[in-house]
Amino acid sequence: MIDPSSYSAVLRRSFRRTFPPATRGEGVYLWDARDKRYLDFSGSAAVNFIGHGVVEIAAAMAAQAAQLEFVHSSQFTTPVAEEYALELLDFAGKNFQGGCVYFTCGGSESVETALKLARQYQVEIGQTGRYQVVSRGQSYHGSTLGASSVSGNKRRREMYRPMVREFAHVGFPYCYRCAFDCTDSCRACGQEYAAELEQAIEAAKGEVAAFIVEPVSGATLGAVVPPSGYLQKVAEICRRHGVLLIADEVMTGMGRTGRNFAVDHWDVAPDLLVTAKGLSSGYAPLGAVLVSKKVASAIADGSGAFLHGFTYNSHPISLAAGRAVLRFLQERKLVEAADSDRQGSTAATLGQALDGLHDAKPVGDVRGIGLLWAVEFVADKATKQPFASELNFAGRVAQAAVKRGLLVYPMQGCVDGVSGDHVLIAPPAVITSEQIDWAVMQLQEAIDEACAA
Numbered sequence: 001m002i003d004p005s006s007y008s009a010v011l012r013r014s015f016r017r018t019f020p021p022a023t024r025g026e027g028v029y030l031w032d033a034r035d036k037r038y039l040d041f042s043g044s045a046a047v048n049f050i051g052h053g054v055v056e057i058a059a060a061m062a063a064q065a066a067q068l069e070f071v072h073s074s075q076f077t078t079p080v081a082e083e084y085a086l087e088l089l090d091f092a093g094k095n096f097q098g099g100c101v102y103f104t105c106g107g108s109e110s111v112e113t114a115l116k117l118a119r120q121y122q123v124e125i126g127q128t129g130r131y132q133v134v135s136r137g138q139s140y141h142g143s144t145l146g147a148s149s150v151s152g153n154k155r156r157r158e159m160y161r162p163m164v165r166e167f168a169h170v171g172f173p174y175c176y177r178c179a180f181d182c183t184d185s186c187r188a189c190g191q192e193y194a195a196e197l198e199q200a201i202e203a204a205k206g207e208v209a210a211f212i213v214e215p216v217s218g219a220t221l222g223a224v225v226p227p228s229g230y231l232q233k234v235a236e237i238c239r240r241h242g243v244l245l246i247a248d249e250v251m252t253g254m255g256r257t258g259r260n261f262a263v264d265h266w267d268v269a270p271d272l273l274v275t276a277k278g279l280s281s282g283y284a285p286l287g288a289v290l291v292s293k294k295v296a297s298a299i300a301d302g303s304g305a306f307l308h309g310f311t312y313n314s315h316p317i318s319l320a321a322g323r324a325v326l327r328f329l330q331e332r333k334l335v336e337a338a339d340s341d342r343q344g345s346t347a348a349t350l351g352q353a354l355d356g357l358h359d360a361k362p363v364g365d366v367r368g369i370g371l372l373w374a375v376e377f378v379a380d381k382a383t384k385q386p387f388a389s390e391l392n393f394a395g396r397v398a399q400a401a402v403k404r405g406l407l408v409y410p411m412q413g414c415v416d417g418v419s420g421d422h423v424l425i426a427p428p429a430v431i432t433s434e435q436i437d438w439a440v441m442q443l444q445e446a447i448d449e450a451c452a453a
């Protein structure tokens with residue numbers, strides 16, 4: 001029964017939890033209706049990259065709304081869409097030169113779009129038997145049914161499994177819990193994991209249209225960076241088998257890992273690249289699929305029309321927000337700030353500060369790249385045994401952090417889809433070193449409190 005004292009007309013994420021009403025944001029901070037301040041150490045859910053309350057973005061959105069709020073993409077294009085698409089292709093670099101961009105309202109819609117583009121590409125080039133999309137076992141590509149069918153996140157998809165099409169899921173390099181007995185920082189096993197993809201493609205007997213992968217694992221595994229050579233091998237296998245490579249950079253794109261897109265760390269050229277979250281930094285619902293020239297040309301020279309559409313794709317106000325965000329992050333050099341390889345950068349400072357958490361009793365692993373990090377908790381450091389999932393250890397840490405005015409993003413399931421606890425850290429790139437030090441100190445105390453409970 002719904003408790004009348006906590007009744008809300010909004011169908012929230014939980015009927016049991018209470019949610020403070022958020023009222024404003026500025027820089028790395030959010031405030032609730034009681035004027036309690038929170039340091040947003042996870043950029044909500046790795047969304048905010050440029051900081052909250054940036055007036056330039058609000059002004060760009062208001063100007064667009066005053067000029068033209070909406071047209072339907074079956075009737076018009078808009079100057080903001082045409083100009084912003086060119087700017088994004090330029091930001092993505094040479095791999096997407098001559099390609100094009102499909103704008104949506106977020107990550108899941110963009111993944112759906114990429115899946116359909118992959119299928120249509122194969123049909124256009126005469127490969128009509130190709131429709132399967134292979135993905136990785138511990139992955140998350142969105143909440144819609146199509147995106148769920150290619151996601152491996154057990155917790156989020158289990159109930160809906162009878163409603164979704166199952167394709168092959170392959171293994172994934174997760175060095176802290178590597179399935180192989182590695183002594184070379186998982187270099188060789190990266191090739192073994194890639195070989196699993198080749199086996200899955202061969203087993204599907206010419207029916208695989210695409211492979212979808214998060215270049216750096218986001219929420220499900222928590223900021224797991226693949227060993228060098230893995231993604232290059234995956235790309236080579238896809239190319240050799242006529243399978244499209246879809247990079248899901250919903251979380252990792254637009255500078256979050258210290259490169260414009262995470263694939264740039266390994267010089268990998270996906271056929272389709274999906275991005276959202278940091279694209280608008282949360283100022284408006286926005287996602288995009290970057291389409292390589294190869295895929296765009298197959299459709300342009302074939303049937304000539306992409307059989308897909310949402311009422312709100314290419315929404316002018318969202319695009320004005322995204323365009324202003326891109327300009328802001330370039331002017332402020334925020335991708336450079338997010339580069340953990342760069343001495344003295346914000347990301348390098350964050351990495352060093354988080355590394356100090358290693359000594360805490362329940363901290364098994366601290367991993368990440370750029371401004372995307374995770375702290376994984378274990379009941380026993382020596383055996384890496386996770387906490388019992390019912391304890392919800394990551395949730396307890398996050399709650400203890402909230403009490404201290406710190407927001408982190410807790411997740412469970414990194415070990416096997418059910419057990420395994422971590423918190424994701426993905427602050428806005430405008431965070432200062434003093435704010436990082438304060439946040440890590442609060443996180444340390446929150447971990448201690450969760451242990452004592």
Ligand SMILES: Cc1ncc(COP(=O)(O)O)c(C=O)c1O
Pocket residue numbers: 045106107108109111140141142143214218219248249250251276277
């Ligand atoms: C890698 C990845 N893909 C897709 C999605 C789905 O995006 P959205 O929640 O905007 O639909 C997410 C969201 O967390 C994600 O991390």
